[in-house]
Amino acid sequence: MLQCTAVTRVPYAEALLALATMEGGPVHPPDVLDQDDFVLCELADHDETAEHAAHLWTADVPDDRDLWFLWSGTGAHRVHRLDTLRLCPAVLRELATRTVTTCAYFDHHPGPHSFSVTDPLGDLIAEHVRSEVRRLVSEDDAPGVPDAPDVPDTDAP
Secondary structure (H helix, E strand, O other): OEEOOOEEEOOHHHHHHHHHHOOOOOOOHHHOOOOOOEEEOOOEOOOOOOOEEEEEEEOOOOOOEEEEEEEEOOHHHOEEEEEEEEEOOOEEEEOOOOEEEEOOOEOOOOOOOHHHOEOHHHHHHHHHHHHHHHHHHHHHHOOOOOOOOOOOOOOOO
16 A cells, blocks of 8 residues: 655744653754655555554654654644654565564554555665665776876976
């Protein structure tokens, strides 16, 4: 399923206060957030009955609570909240590769788990980065430009 494409501005003062007062929050909240930060909804594409959600901070606490920015509506009709929410306990186990992928969303989130959501823009950026790395590595492996041949000095006696 594709990722939701809703984007909104983060209310700077409210987010700083939430970061500064949350247990396990950052030491210096202004380093985490800029005044003009925008966030993209991380959930799967959904209808207007579900809130959009963007992860803001992973708390350094044992009970796995993270700060999320949740909103609905747009423009003057946008309603938002900042909340520390428990992580979703869902995991995807792939027996063939013996990998375990945890859901990156909050508990009781709407729609499918994060491991079932595709981010086309993120995939495009990741592929661009991979191709640039391949290009740079191949340039390093390519033979260098040959040194200029020794040319006799014609002014010599």
